[in-house]
Amino acid sequence: MARTSGSRASETGPRIRAAALRLFARQGYAAVSMRQIAAEVGLQVGALYNHTPDKQSLLCDLMETHMTDLLAACAAQDWPQDPARALEGFVRFHIRFHAARPDAVFMAYMELRNLAPENFERIEALRNAYENRLEVILSQGVACGQFGLSDVRIGTRAVIAMLTGLTTWFRPEGGKTLDEIEEVYVTLVAQAVRV
Amino acid sequence: MARTSGSRASETGPRIRAAALRLFARQGYAAVSMRQIAAEVGLQVGALYNHTPDKQSLLCDLMETHMTDLLAACAAQDWPQDPARALEGFVRFHIRFHAARPDAVFMAYMELRNLAPENFERIEALRNAYENRLEVILSQGVACGQFGLSDVRIGTRAVIAMLTGLTTWFRPEGGKTLDEIEEVYVTLVAQAVRV
DNA sequence: GCTTGCGCTGAACGTCTGTTCAGATACGTT
DNA sequence: AACGTATCTGAACAGACGTTCAGCGCAAGC
Structure with missing residues (x-):
């Protein structure tokens, strides 16, 4: 055959x-x-x-595709000038985007350590670019007195962790709809950073 | 030999x-x-x-030991009646305990899927028992009007994710001390759930 | 309708896997 | 001082691993 x-x-x-x-x-x-x-x-x-070419490239391709998609979708959004509204938009965007591709998110999160060093650097740079979006929003909010965050960098990581953690337990067949969860998170994040 | x-x-x-x-x-x-x-x-x-006896038991032993230690240390704390103070205590306890054993935390978080089903169930029960501590605090706070959380279950998971995420990026040699980070988190969480 | 070559099969490669065990040895006990 | 047991070595097991490749057949291009 x-x-x-x-x-x-x-x-x-x-x-x-x-x-x-x-x-x-x-x-x-x-x-x-x-x-x-x-x-x-x-x-x-x-x-x-x-x-x-090999197994490692397969992993790396998948990771890079995911991160590139994420950044492209993020860039395609139109972000409000107002930090509070931009933050709300970020939370909604993050939750929707990640809930739509749970496998890719989970893999991108768990398999970083299995990347060869040179691949790891490239993927981590993409990840940092994404987190930087949030960091900019938070620091703008702090600068204009809307947010009362005492440390922007820590705040960024805390919010990202909170949002990303959602994918480890959210299942569509669960009790809550994604819309309901989204509202809870929007409120949680908004309150966490308010002055 | x-x-x-x-x-x-x-x-x-x-x-x-x-x-x-x-x-x-x-x-x-x-x-x-x-x-x-x-x-x-x-x-x-x-x-x-x-x-x-085998590799799987080695993993399972490590996971179980970690979770048992966590629950024991958690039970040994004396928890304030006041929900706001109990929440603050929980945040501080969680951060300190987890920062002291980064390897165990990381493993317990990442390797759940490598447990044989019967082992998974046991470990997950221990994990749920821990998360339930926080859930009780939050629901008490909501009940007496101190917290304005719209969904206790989602809030519990959001806070846990935020706290646990700390271990993925915190390194002792980093710019911030653990004490400083602890204060930021205490504030973030307290604000997130306040009415 | 013939030819070219892409995309597949099936088998093979050397290496590594978790696990077992006979034999050797140091330690605790007497 | 001699014994027995706990603990280790070194070698072996069968099977799985990632990767390679000769050869075959189908589809597309002329």
């Missing part, structure tokens, strides 16, 4: 990445084998290497 | 667990081999099995 009927690189590549993403998120990079990914897509192991 | 001079189970056991903890925290359970742990302690692989 050989080439399967209907096989095309333009479809197989994305299917491999989708399978890898799901498996990496659920079991962790180190615990997932290339054979497992291949089986999920319905291929033999060797075929994966027509679409990725 | 055989038994090494000065070898004793009462010392080797803890040394193995300490090495495993450090390695699991840094590289992840699945990425750490038994040979690696043995090398860290200065043993051959086989010797590990005098002290643990």
Whole structure:
């Protein structure tokens, strides 16, 4: 046997990445084998290497794609000048974006340590660029006296952690809708930083 | 060759667990081999099995010990009746306890998915017992009108996430001391839940 | 309709995995 | 001083790992 009927690189590549993403998120990079990914897509192991140079690149590609998507979507928003409204917008944006792709978020969060050093640096830079968005909003709010935060850097990290933590327990079938949760978080964050 | 001079189970056991903890925290359970742990302690692989039935038990032991320590320390505190003061105490306790054992916290947070199902259930129950402490404080505060939280369950998780996230970026050699960070967090949390 | 080459299979590679065990040795006990 | 047990070494096990590659077949381009 050989080439399967209907096989095309333009479809197989994305299917491999989708399978890898799901498996990496659920079991962790180190615990997932290339054979497992291949089986999920319905291929033999060797075929994966027509679409990725190696396992590490697969992880790195997924991480970079996720972070790039995040930054692009973030940039596409129109951000209010008013810090309080910008902060509210950030909370809503973050929650919506992350709730829409739980696997990617979970993987991006957990698998940083499995990146080769040079890949890690690149991904971390993207992450910092995103967190910097929030930091700018908070520092503007502090500068104009709207926010009473005593340390912007710590505040930024605290808010990010609070928001990102949502993805570790939120399940669509749970009692609360995402809209309800969003409102709670908007209030929590707004109050936390108010003067 | 055989038994090494000065070898004793009462010392080797803890040394193995300490090495495993450090390695699991840094590289992840699945990425750490038994040979690696043995090398860290200065043993051959086989010797590990005098002290643990298998790799999974090693992980589970470490997780359970951590959670048990956490609950014991938490119970040993004397908690103020006043919800606002109890909340402040909880924040301080959580930060101090977790900052003192970063490896254990990181492992307990990241490796839940690598527990066998029956182990997972037990550990998760311990975790829930801890989070319940905070939930009780928050709901008491809401009940007596001190806190203006619109949803206690979501608020609990948000606060826990915010506090636990601290361990992913806090390094003792960083610019801020733990005391300074503690004060910022106390304020952030107090404001977030106030009416 | 023939040819080219992409994308697949199936098998193989060397290495590493967790775990077991016979044999050797140092320690605690007597 | 001699014994027995606790603890270690060193080697072995079967299976899984990431990666490579010769060979085959299908689809697209002429």
